[in-house]
Amino acid sequence: MSAVRPGTPGATRICPHCKTKILDSATVCPSCRHHLRFDPDAVESAKQRSVPLRVEGTIKPPPGDNALEYSVVLTIRNDQGVEIDRQVMGVGALFAGEERSFTLEVEAVEVKGYRARGRGRH
Numbered sequence: 001m002s003a004v005r006p007g008t009p010g011a012t013r014i015c016p017h018c019k020t021k022i023l024d025s026a027t028v029c030p031s032c033r034h035h036l037r038f039d040p041d042a043v044e045s046a047k048q049r050s051v052p053l054r055v056e057g058t059i060k061p062p063p064g065d066n067a068l069e070y071s072v073v074l075t076i077r078n079d080q081g082v083e084i085d086r087q088v089m090g091v092g093a094l095f096a097g098e099e100r101s102f103t104l105e106v107e108a109v110e111v112k113g114y115r116a117r118g119r120g121r122h
Helices: 042-048
Strands: 012-014 021-023 050-059 068-077 083-094 100-108
Touching (some): 068 100
Antiparallel strands (some): 050 100
């Protein structure tokens, strides 16, 4: 789990459905999209979410009979460039006539009523 206390920004837990590490505050798992708890303000909460980063791209193998192998690697760094996390999200191969599209989104929601007491880990 998380070294951050539950209820503080950045605290994490494990989704009981897909076993992905998610934010403790999540009412819906961003990975499997299962509902985790009742949220009477779900519509209002969804309006407060933003996507400050979204990147999309498509790859195709080079012309000819050669295949193209790929690895999707996600690296997260802090403001000083120190690597916090690195994960291989998927791997595969493309053959003539195939293509793959990728989308990276960073979803964010402001945590109100919390005052930072120092620099957090996340």
